[in-house]
Amino acid sequence: MDMTIERTGATLGAIVNGVRLSEIDTSALVRIKELFLEHALLIFPGQFLDARAQEAFAKNFGAIEVLVENMKSIPISNKAENGRLMDSKDEQMKLLKGNEGWHTDSSYMPRAAKASVLSAHVVPPEGGETQWADARAAYDSLEASTKNRLKDLRAQHNYFRSQAKIGHKVAVGAAYGFFEGKSPEYPLVKIHPETGRPALYVGRHACEIPGMESQDAENLLVQLNTHITQEPYVWSHKWAPGDVAIWDNRCVLHRARPYDQSQERLMMHTRIRGERESETAINYR
Ligand code: OGA
Numbered sequence: 001m002d003m004t005i006e007r008t009g010a011t012l013g014a015i016v017n018g019v020r021l022s023e024i025d026t027s028a029l030v031r032i033k034e035l036f037l038e039h040a041l042l043i044f045p046g047q048f049l050d051a052r053a054q055e056a057f058a059k060n061f062g063a064i065e066v067l068v069e070n071m072k073s074i075p076i077s078n079k080a081e082n083g084r085l086m087d088s089k090d091e092q093m094k095l096l097k098g099n100e101g102w103h104t105d106s107s108y109m110p111r112a113a114k115a116s117v118l119s120a121h122v123v124p125p126e127g128g129e130t131q132w133a134d135a136r137a138a139y140d141s142l143e144a145s146t147k148n149r150l151k152d153l154r155a156q157h158n159y160f161r162s163q164a165k166i167g168h169k170v171a172v173g174a175a176y177g178f179f180e181g182k183s184p185e186y187p188l189v190k191i192h193p194e195t196g197r198p199a200l201y202v203g204r205h206a207c208e209i210p211g212m213e214s215q216d217a218e219n220l221l222v223q224l225n226t227h228i229t230q231e232p233y234v235w236s237h238k239w240a241p242g243d244v245a246i247w248d249n250r251c252v253l254h255r256a257r258p259y260d261q262s263q264e265r266l267m268m269h270t271r272i273r274g275e276r277e278s279e280t281a282i283n284y285r
């Protein structure tokens with residue numbers, strides 16, 4: 001079975017066929033890791049991994065970041081345990097609503113995520129796509145003067161503030177271990193620890209910029225997020241059950257698209273922890 005690689009048409013992402021992620025050998029893994037660094041997003045259609053196989057695949061990229069105690073993978077779903085479909089009043093749906101804003105995973109934590117694996121299990125007939133945006137190409141296209149202005153800036157990232165912006169007051173000590181300490185600070189321009197390529201590092205969790213007025217910081221962050229999330233930097237994937245995606249949180253923003261909540265959507269998410277040297281917040285080193 002030969003691996004086939006098809007570029008998406010956006011500046012990031014490739015669709016990979018002809019490989020079974022549950023049975024990859026060393027040479028296929030080496031190839032997949034190269035493709036991951038090059039394209040920053042890989043989509044593998046028709047894999048149908050169970051949680052254990054997904055975790056085994058994820059572990060090839062680093063240690064798993066445990067988001068909920070005793071769970072290596074978490075369901076991203078609008079279906080409650082009792083089988084009821086939740087609506088926008090449910091706490092869980094308010095958390096999922098947040099995923100519809102462009103973000104990079106765990107940037108509100110003292111150590112941000114390296115990568116994430118997401119697989120589709122039940123998909124709604126319309127909507128519910130995931131989109132990814134290339135923060136590398138978006139950086140490259142900035143004017144030299146803008147690059148220079150961003151060079152030494154950093155932003156604070158805060159989950160409570162990003163949820164508050166969409167009208168959700170997160171209960172302190174809520175699920176997922178959302179971080180309540182001082183806001184981690186990350187550079188606006190992140191140098192990729194493996195490729196050396198610079199990328200904008202912002203997303204919806206970024207808020208204050210030390211040394212700037214709040215409103216100026218907000219304006220700059222909106223401007224940067226808007227710049228990253230336009231063509232040709234964005235790829236949108238319409239999921240089919242069995243599809244698996246992995247992306248590089250160090251240089252990619254992503255978001256979920258809305259769907260009719262009377263339809264079920266069930267995704268499984270496994271998050272790969274950042275490396276201490278390169279993904280630790282500046283103010284936690
Ligand atoms: C995530 C996420 C988007 C989606 O799992 O981290 O942002 O489409 N998911 O469900």
Ligand code: MN
Nearest residue numbers: 099103104105
């Ligand atoms: Mn996410």
